[in-house]
Amino acid sequence: MAKVIVYPPTSMILSDLVERMGHKALVVPEAVRKLATEKGIDSPPLNVTPEEPKKGLRYAAVDVPSGVRGRMALIGPLIEEAEAAIIVQDPGCLTGCAGCSRTNELVRLLIRTKGVPILDLSYPTNDAEARDFVQKIRAFLEGLK
Amino acid sequence: MLVTKYVITSTESNILPSDIAMKIYGSKYDVLVKETCFGVIVNGEEDVVNALVKEIRSLDPAGIFIKDRGFPPGDPRRCRGRRGGGARPGFYMIESESKMLPMISRALASEGEETETIPEKKKPLSIKRLDEIIKEG
Numbered sequence: 001m002a003k004v005i006v007y008p009p010t011s012m013i014l015s016d017l018v019e020r021m022g023h024k025a026l027v028v029p030e031a032v033r034k035l036a037t038e039k040g041i042d043s044p045p046l047n048v049t050p051e052e053p054k055k056g057l058r059y060a061a062v063d064v065p066s067g068v069r070g071r072m073a074l075i076g077p078l079i080e081e082a083e084a085a086i087i088v089q090d091p092g093c094l095t096g097c098a099g100c101s102r103t104n105e106l107v108r109l110l111i112r113t114k115g116v117p118i119l120d121l122s123y124p125t126n127d128a129e130a131r132d133f134v135q136k137i138r139a140f141l142e143g144l145k
Numbered sequence: 146m147l148v149t150k151y152v153i154t155s156t157e158s159n160i161l162p163s164d165i166a167m168k169i170y171g172s173k174y175d176v177l178v179k180e181t182c183f184g185v186i187v188n189g190e191e192d193v194v195n196a197l198v199k200e201i202r203s204l205d206p207a208g209i210f211i212k213d214r215g216f217p218p219g220d221p222r223r224c225r226g227r228r229g230g231g232a233r234p235g236f237y238m239i240e241s242e243s244k245m246l247p248m249i250s251r252a253l254a255s256e257g258e259e260t261e262t263i264p265e266k267k268k269p270l271s272i273k274r275l276d277e278i279i280k281e282g
Contacts, residue, residue, distance in 0.1 A: 010235065012153060012212040012242045013249055019211065032215030036222070037147060045222045093241035096234040123245060130248035131255060138256070 002144040005082035007108060008091045009075055010098045017134065018086070021141045026082055028097050031074040060106060071103040076110070084144050085111045085118045086137065092123070117144065148191045149214040152201055153184035153239065155246035158208030165201055165209075172197065179218040183243060184209075186218040207253040210246060212239070 005026040006014035018025035035047045043049045048070060056069025059076040074097060087108060098104065112118065119140040124130035154160055166180045169187065174197045176189030187194055202209050214235075221227040223234075232240075 008238070010238050012151070012210055012239060013245060015212060016210040017249075025213075027213050029213040029215040033148065033213075036216050036220070093237055095237045098238070124248055124252075127248055127251055130245070130252040134249065134252040134256065 002083040002141075003081050004084045004086060004141070004144075005078055005111060007085065007087040007104075007111065008094055008098045009078070009107070010094075010096065011088065011091070014086055014088065014137075017137050018141065021138060023084075023141055023144065026078040028074055028078070031078060032097065035074075059110065065102070067100060068103045068106065071097055071100055072106065075103070075107055079107065079110050079114060082111070082114065082116055084116050084140075085114075086140070087111065087118060087120050089120060089122050146191050147188060147217070148194050149186060149188045149217050150194055150198055151184055151186055151212040151214055151239070152198060153210045153212060153243065153246070154205070155208040155210070155250040156243070157247040157250060158205050160205045160208060165204070168201065168204070169197065172200070177218060183239060186214065188217050207250045208246075210249075 001023050003024045003026055004018045006018060008014075009026075009028040011027075015025035015027045035052075038047060041047045052073040053066045053069040055073035056066075056071070056076065059072040060069050094104065117140070119136065121133060121136060122129075124133045152165055154162060154165070162180050162182070162184050165185050166178055169176065169178045169185070174189065174193050176187050176193060176197060178188075179186040187197060189197070198211050202211065216223045225231055225233060
């Protein structure tokens with residue numbers, strides 16, 4: 001079982017297909033859960049403390065907006081853990097923790113420079129493309145075993 | 146550790162969110178369930194939720210999708226009832242991907258069957274071949 005990071009990191013389709021095919025999908029909600037449900041919350045309501053942007057300093061310089069560094073505090077450790085990646089180009093709709101374009105550029109760059117196997121795809125627009133999409137993901141994930 | 150997962154049904158699936166909720170109510174699992182318009186939210190211990198979603202997926206393997214969620218169901222930090230209305234921030238992503246679910250479901254269901262591949266675009270006639278055709282005439 002390989003740990004596969006998906007981009008967009010909040011994608012339902014990609015994380016479902018990865019889990020369905022017997023691998024572990026690395027997704028942002030897992031990182032959010034650790035913060036949001038931790039007992040003894042330090043910084044209500046979201047428990048994002050000044051430590052989070054500091055963690056983000058590992059991935060982005062100090063003059064980069066704190067929003068980018070805060071997001072990288074969640075996504076950066078996932079990239080470090082990743083053994084493979086599936087990236088969807090131009091996903092169209094990105095909101096919440098995946099809704100920052102500068103963070104997304106940095107995330108894609110860090111994934112590509114990490115040197116793990118990467119599958120680049122586009123979201124399907126018809127049935128033939130959807131079959132191709134699923135087959136490519138299956139072939140890629142089977143190659144990781 | 147308590148985890149929360151979305152169970153989302155494709156719009157073409159014969160399984161309704163209420164069917165899933167009823168199955169969970171009638172199951173042996175000790176979980177919290179919230180029914181929504183697109184599926185259900187399940188909250189419980191990790192092992193229990195994982196076993197449960199596996200059972201739910203077996204109702205319609207190609208039409209039911211599972212997604213992780215960070216916040217527990219009804220959490221006042223995310224629940225729109227406490228935030229003065231409007232969709233939860235993550236809903237837009239689910240809404241956007243939900244439109245693709247019927248296609249993905251059909252693709253998953255047709256796996257293993259002989260299916261048509263995307264035809265490659267026809268290349269223009271080469272000059273050499275055109276020359277041959279003219280000479281043949």
